[in-house]
Amino acid sequence: MLMCGLLLHTGSRHGASVNTPSKKPNFIIILADDIGWGDLDAYQPAEKANNTPYLTLMAEQGLRLTDFHSPASTCSPSRAAILTGRYGLRNGVTHNFAVSSAAGLPLSEVTLPHLLQTAGYYTAMIGKWHLGHNGPYGPTNRGFDYYLGIPYSNDMGCTDIPGYNLPQCPPCDSSGPQRSVHGGCYSTVGLPLIENSSIVEQPLDLWTLTEQYKSAATRIIHNARYSTARLAHMHDPLAPPLLPDASATSRRPDDSEVYTASLREMDSLVGAVKSTSDATDKDNTLIWFTGDNGPLEKKCRYAGNVGPFVGKWQTSRGGGSAKQTTWEGGHRVPTVAYWPGRIPANTTNSALLSGMDIFPTLLSLAEVTPPSDRRYDGIDVTNIFLHGDKTGHEFLFHPNSGAAGRFGDLQTVRTETHKAFYITGAAEACGGATGMEQLHDPPLIFDLERDEAEETPLDVETPEYQAIAERSVSTADYSTDTSAAPCCDPTQAVCQLQAAAL
């Protein structure tokens, strides 16, 4: 299987009886890990793959968003931005946390579940956390009433029956070295399953994880009156369900079937969550399915499908153009919103949107006001969902998430259909090529409407390029322009030095 994920389910703790109508909506956010645009049949109908029938049904009964972007191109920064509504440069999470990380999402950040919890919601999360696993950084200390899942990615610990991976990792071995010699596999640190703040299984059984998630998710949705949820993912090592076979009761899938079998299992989990929700409080529940970043290309046959967003400019020079990068394959994610009676069925919207929009939208629908002492980067999309408004972000920045340049730097900017790159390269493709790191001054600008594969940048001399550059290219030098310098905490030594230098 592979269906990990993140399920957040929020319900009221001040509860009137089940029969009392509630004005507060339930929210179920389903976040698929490393999902590709092309993995959902609803986004690639011509392929007739039929791997995700439940998500197709949800799209037919709801809204399909075609220009929706994860806030970063890798796990921790994307999840931090979703939970805070802020870019990583503001919330402090610009790269993934490690098994050895002592801290996590800074405690000064206010999270979406915390605000909903304070407003009377019951909040739960099921799946991968990856925002810090020690002490105060765990999910039950960051706003969730209940948690079941893994503290970081599936491949950051060994399991007794390893799933499918490249390179293939060995089973746990307590006598071996801390890391095995090949490929960064963990051999002695068993992947834990955590319930609330306790380890309940270590190493966990990857092959039964989906069923454990499904059981917890359906139980919570049944029991909670107001629900908000988050869940679900595809991430190596993959552990697809065993296939029925006439000659054997437990045939493992062929290598070519592993990813699609895992995808179908994820879809079935989404279907179970949806049908449980439909049977519980259908007309009062928003289900929002999206992804935390695109596929990890170097996993080859175990990675997802980016659809038409192949980043040809980069791939033709050798190098990856999906997860970790700011090419479309890294951050444009399939996204479906479903709310019977509120969101018009079988609709599509091409507004430019981000995972950071989840934060202000859910708070708006719950009539909760976030703290006013900080800036937010998401927008409230209620009118887009309920009334078909087309107004998305005027500008959207894509941070570096492990490719060329510094982690977290906003190295690509999008406005309307145009997208400007200032640096490219240094992400691994299937086969090992990474592509040379290249700075671009003037930037590469692509028109995604004409060139969704990002193959041919606009000619710098054309009026079209000049008009876009004038609108979207900043000439501020943030290292010397004091008016453009970011705020600095005067109690920190580095800021005192900066003040002295000025």
Ligand SMILES: [Ca+2]
């Ligand atoms: Ca991910």
